[in-house]
Amino acid sequence: MRTVLRYYKKYIPFVCIIFLVLFGQVISELLLPTYMSDIINNGIVAGDLEHIKHVGMIMIVIAFAAVVFSVTGSFFASMTAAKAARSIRKSLFTKVTAFSRAEIETFSTASLITRSTNDVQMIQQATVMCLRMMMFAPIMGIGAVFMALRTSVALSWTVGLALICVCGLMVFSFVAIFPRFRLMQEKLDRVNLIMKERLSGTLVVRAFRTELHEQKRFDDANMDLTKLYIFVNKCLAFMMPTMTLIMSGVGILIIWAGAHLVEAQHLMIGDVLAYLQYAMHVIMSFMFVTMIFVMIPRAAVSAKRVGQVIDTKVSITDPENPVEVPALATTATQTDAGALTDDAMPQTETGTVLKTTSAGGTVEFRDVAFAYPDAEEMALQGITFTAEAGKTTAIIGGTGCGKSTLINLIPRFYDATEGQVLVDGIDVRDMRQTDLHRLIGLVPQRGTLFSGTIESNLLYGDADATTEELARAAEIAQALAFINDKPDGFQTEVAQGGTNVSGGQKQRLCIARALVKNPEILVFDDSFSALDFATDKALRKALRQQADRSTFIIVAQRINTIMDADQIIVLEDGQIAGKGTHQQLMETCPVYSEIAYSQLSKEELERGRS
Numbered sequence: 001m002r003t004v005l006r007y008y009k010k011y012i013p014f015v016c017i018i019f020l021v022l023f024g025q026v027i028s029e030l031l032l033p034t035y036m037s038d039i040i041n042n043g044i045v046a047g048d049l050e051h052i053k054h055v056g057m058i059m060i061v062i063a064f065a066a067v068v069f070s071v072t073g074s075f076f077a078s079m080t081a082a083k084a085a086r087s088i089r090k091s092l093f094t095k096v097t098a099f100s101r102a103e104i105e106t107f108s109t110a111s112l113i114t115r116s117t118n119d120v121q122m123i124q125q126a127t128v129m130c131l132r133m134m135m136f137a138p139i140m141g142i143g144a145v146f147m148a149l150r151t152s153v154a155l156s157w158t159v160g161l162a163l164i165c166v167c168g169l170m171v172f173s174f175v176a177i178f179p180r181f182r183l184m185q186e187k188l189d190r191v192n193l194i195m196k197e198r199l200s201g202t203l204v205v206r207a208f209r210t211e212l213h214e215q216k217r218f219d220d221a222n223m224d225l226t227k228l229y230i231f232v233n234k235c236l237a238f239m240m241p242t243m244t245l246i247m248s249g250v251g252i253l254i255i256w257a258g259a260h261l262v263e264a265q266h267l268m269i270g271d272v273l274a275y276l277q278y279a280m281h282v283i284m285s286f287m288f289v290t291m292i293f294v295m296i297p298r299a300a301v302s303a304k305r306v307g308q309v310i311d312t313k314v315s316i317t318d319p320e321n322p323v324e325v326p327a328l329a330t331t332a333t334q335t336d337a338g339a340l341t342d343d344a345m346p347q348t349e350t351g352t353v354l355k356t357t358s359a360g361g362t363v364e365f366r367d368v369a370f371a372y373p374d375a376e377e378m379a380l381q382g383i384t385f386t387a388e389a390g391k392t393t394a395i396i397g398g399t400g401c402g403k404s405t406l407i408n409l410i411p412r413f414y415d416a417t418e419g420q421v422l423v424d425g426i427d428v429r430d431m432r433q434t435d436l437h438r439l440i441g442l443v444p445q446r447g448t449l450f451s452g453t454i455e456s457n458l459l460y461g462d463a464d465a466t467t468e469e470l471a472r473a474a475e476i477a478q479a480l481a482f483i484n485d486k487p488d489g490f491q492t493e494v495a496q497g498g499t500n501v502s503g504g505q506k507q508r509l510c511i512a513r514a515l516v517k518n519p520e521i522l523v524f525d526d527s528f529s530a531l532d533f534a535t536d537k538a539l540r541k542a543l544r545q546q547a548d549r550s551t552f553i554i555v556a557q558r559i560n561t562i563m564d565a566d567q568i569i570v571l572e573d574g575q576i577a578g579k580g581t582h583q584q585l586m587e588t589c590p591v592y593s594e595i596a597y598s599q600l601s602k603e604e605l606e607r608g609r610s
Contacts, residue, residue: 003307004123014080018131021073026139029065030147035059037151040270055331065403072119073132081127085120091310092116101413102373105318107309110193115309118188119302123421126299133288139507141285148278151271155257159279162250166286169242177235180228181298185305192220236294242316243287247280254279316412316433318346320450324425325439326360349589360424361439361520361551363387363410368419379405380574383419387567389520392544392552394562396595397571403555404445406571410553419532423521441514445555447506449498454483454489457509461516470516476542477512479505504531513541524554528561536561559596568592 008015022202035055043052096104096112104112138566149156198205198214205214258272330482356477368383380402387393408414409421412428421428428436441461449457458470459506470490474480482505486492498506507527514522528536540561556562570578570592578589585592 003310004088004303007084007091008080008127011080011084014076014130016553018073018076018080019135021076022132022136023139025066025069025073026136026143026502027489028062028069029140029281030143030278031062032059032066034147035062035447036268036277037268037270037274040273041268046256046584071495073136077128080131081124084127088123088306088310089116092120092306093316095310099312100314101408102315103312104379106312108189108193110196111189112309113196114185114189114192115302115305116460119185119305120354122299122302123306124206125301126504129292129295133292135474137285137288137292140287141282144278144281144285148275148282150195151275151278152258152261154261154266154473155254155272155275155279158250158253158257159282161253162279162283163247163286165246166243166283169239169246170286170290170293173235173239173290177232177294177297180232183593184225184228184232184298187221187228191222191225194221198381226255231467239294243290245281247287250279250283250316251276252488271577287452316415318432319430321427322435325431325435361389362422362424363393363521364420364422364425364552365406365409365553366420366422368406368409368416368421368566370402370409370414370417372414374458378574380389380409385567385569385576385579386520387551387553389424389551390555391566393565394554394556394565394568395571395579396556396559396562396568398595401571402569402574402594403463404525405574407553407555411437411442429549439520441517441519441522442548443507443510443514443524445525445527447510448529449494449497449501449506449509451496452493452494453488453490454486454494456492458490458513458516461513462518465516473512473515474508476515477508478531478539478542479508482508482550488497504535507531508535508539520552521551521553524552526555528558529555533560540564559599 035058039052039055039059042048043055092115096116107115145159148159192215193216198218205211241307254272254276258267258275261267262269262272364386365383368380369378370380371378383406386395395406397403405414409416410423410428412433415429423436423439425433430546450460455470458473461473462469467490471480474483483489483492496499498509507529508531511524511527528539531539536558537560544564552565554562554565562568566581568578568580568582568585569576570589572591577591578585580588585595
């Protein structure tokens, strides 16, 4: 709760303005019954038309002032709530984008979305109500009680009886409703999670004909949430009519008791009506307080959930004294000095000019071990090898052997539990994450494209890249042909998640995006799996022309994808089972030879090339 409240500190001046205008509104509304009593007692009863006109004009001015105060207070309350919610959402987004995979998996994507939308909206709504009602109700309640007692002490028992009934209603709301607000948010998270899984796995669900199972999962979660909502709303629906009944009953009591006092000439008719108005103000104030107490616990649950995200300590952070990366300075110097010209740059067979990076990009693993949070066993253990600059290092192994986990340690998606991961001799934990990521171009196992155009997706690699540079990268990635076949070319619209392109096209666009970045280190996490053999071969041939300018680390399942690598790392159960070239491993590593013979014939393996 404190975490969220600190976002309101800079809006304290607005809160002061709201307090002042609400105070003015209360004074205005409390004066009206007094003048109404004066009109009745000294104008209508006495038949003084001039007095009625004079006091009536005063009441009109006071009523207009009350409207101005109310509108001004609502404006500042809404503005304060909206700006504070904007700051909270911004902090949430910034914090979540800094999360490592461990933090994201702790909360789940569905829960983070709910916290960033539904919970923040609940906080915003509660803020408006609190700024309007929490300050207005106590002032109005205290002022109305004072004015009521000033008008007639003999009728005070009616207000006391009403307050007892209202307080009993508030106790009921505390006991029956408040504990269920936290459950409502948790069940909403569950519904969002199932919906997200259903949408992202639509094709799988249809392929396995599990629509009925998924429908039942959603119906069960939806029914749990619905039942809880119905119970809470029933309680709230019971409270409002009960409050109205109390107000009506008190009004009848005041008129009945006031009539006896008027008959006994202890009170005038105008005073009875004024007292009735003040009593209604008192009850309405307590009703507002009840509404606030209904809203605040729910908002407090939302604030706690938001605060949990904002207060989460990110496990992967930049060091206090980061080491400067020489490769970045070298690249910047070359670019600024214009040391490289198109004539001096290497070219592809078609004459397309390729950029040249500075020499560097050596990746070294020194006795690395890694275990996932709360895991009992190590996912990786005793990993030691060097991926030299300008060469290709391939990683292969069975499913679940730790290939993807290993390469996730290079860009610090996770930190090694033991040992060191070094880039150009510098521990990755001693670098700024932005510097490290500038050195690395990653093509993940599951390619992700963003809504926009093909061009906008490729520009994620380098926002300043020219059209020619995009075409170069697309040509190397074997994507230029299908891009040119589209009517709009690079301006072709890409749907969210790349759903309007095939799996192979998506992979090639992701590879092109990484090439546009022109990094020191290119990491491919099983990024050729959706490509046919001909495209795979053409792509590897184009990449080999870049091999002396970038360090390639390739995770693959296909032997023919990695046979030409300078070094192949074979993983088994999180450990290195073999290391060397294709020919060396065929002779010395049973694990590798078993994988090789399961995919290629003996003649293909003896040729040593696909």
